Amino acid sequence: MSEVLSCFDPAANPQRMLPVDESIQRILSQVMAITDTERLALPAALDRVLAEDLISPINVPQQTNSAMDGYAVCAAGLNPQQPLHIVGSAYAGSAFNGILQAGEAVEIMTGAPLPQGADTILIKEVCQREGNSLSFTGPVQPGQHVRQAGEDIAAGSLALSQGSRLRPQELGLIASLGHTEVAVYRRLRVAIFSTGDEVVAQGQPLTENCIYDTNRFTLQGMLQRLGCEVIDLGIIEDSQPAMETALSAAAGQADAVISSGGVSMGNADYIKSALEQVGEINFWRIAMRPGRPLAFGQLLNRTPFFGLPGNPVAVMVTFSQFVQPALRKMMGSGDWQPVRVSAVAEEAIRSRAGRTDYSRGIYRIDEQGQLQVRTTGSQGSGILTSMTAANCLIEIGDDKAALEAGDRVLIQPFPDLL
Template structure:
């Protein structure tokens, strides 16, 4: 392996170092905040629960005044959303519903199953201890608690929590603007007439779909032919419009591969070539404040490097906190594999659970990066590390699921 090739870890580290998170924020309704990135800690302003309340349907009593099997007078009924108009009297009980505020002087709730269920009078068949079946004020959330941390990608559970605090909107980072372009004179737009020497372009829609899962705004710059002037104009324009420019094709060493040189001319290239398969000719650079990610033109290589390197960069740029690496799980391989060591290999594969509930993974026999059906037929990428040349059936290997 050439010393100029970076390991995946080195490439990802350099890419993340180059990704300075955006700082611009906006207020959005919590109904529009799904998958947005929180710009400030959200601090509780309301205790939850806001008062002691009943955890059961039953009867609110004072344990100190219970007298054996003597029936208690039912002083009234308290349902959720109302409160007792008077404190609990000695020798009495309030019938109370789940979530209703505890009446003053009551210190326990007897569940209905432990009473005779009387209407005007009730007998307690099993005496409670003080505090039994009561949710104490602020035992879930207290005023001042940090509810959701800055950098969190907001999901349904976060938004429900914010709503329970009475919040109708939230401060989030603005959406990233991400440009996508495909380069190559051999490419034709889907839906258009195709010359006999052309193929229909597929990378833009694939990359856009992957990145839309990160909730970014996509700007499609279309297809640009292998022409230096056209490419220079395209990247100059993009640097004024987007935070990230994702290009596919033109970053290898062919006579018509101009992209890398043009990015170097307009800005800089941080690195080029990583020790992965597929996807070796991945480039990272910058034009002004716009980060440039140059993907290989091969569709499978483009798909893999977009997931491995572009998605983590997007996560950091948009202010998302946490681990930016993809999720890996372990699975047992179902057949022997021999290969040439030297690059980390992301093989297309299928993973299933066996009868024991264990994950098993089967790599496809054909791993050609030109076979697009190897992606649509797969549900994961099986990872073989650089120093491994042989895997035996039953060996445990890391697997990157497409979806879980």
């Protein structure tokens, strides 16, 4: 028995329906992060995964400075009844070179270094200036409106951890350290293909009993948004030799391979027999809807393979729940988890105990600030409009037979992939 099959032990109970969480953990245990890296200029590193810990070489901010426009003073001994004498000014990019004495103030702009002897900022709104005489109103808290050197990032501290996904805010943080480029993991290369003699390419006549291919396009979109390079192998005919050729070719040029269709164990589904020749495979029945059939394994060179269902909605749901976590781990961000938030069901929602349901939903904030969610309507796994109308998945756990209006439920707001 092969290593992968031995680990999964499908022969123990081939009819067993695996829970979603167990299936995800089985997949994650079998995929490894890539190690190849490259250095990119910051603008080119958006949405890439950091390949090294970044230690700050400087304090950010570099010097203690003013957070507001106003006047720098020493808080000790301040008295609103006694005007202060203005002895100079400090602007961003320059400094007041003297030492502030008791009873003195320095006009200061946001970002300007705090003068020596000062510890507090009086904002302009509470001050009144007449020539070089300054009066103010209201209480004063020592240290108010002052940003300390290194308060954001201290020199020598960890600024960003390896595995961080570089969003615009991370790029700004890296730039604040003075870096112009950064080490990231290379992009994953993912091969995709559709199966089924009933699947027709766009631009071809749509004959009776056939459908246009949709899954390759949704997979391409999600993979591109994930930051992968996509190798599109097109539509593969329903024959074992064609499947073996496609799988062998994909394994030679990709880090992962994804197919859609052909995993229902029907008489014309050749993926299983083809995979037995070019790799190791496990067919599962997942306790979920949509997307119960799922194939996972490894090709001969240990390239992970995901065999997704053929129905369009099931492809997107299984990709988001199973393929996405695996690819993110392979990209170097292995601690990724989908965002889940609690909402109130606006209507009764059908489900069934013993399986996890992913209904397509629309969430909103009501007048009381409460997160509410309802379904998009019909939830068939072939109804693509249920995805185009949705902004979330409603996740109904396997411990619930149904939801009633007013019940709380977890939702997964659509991430950047959908």
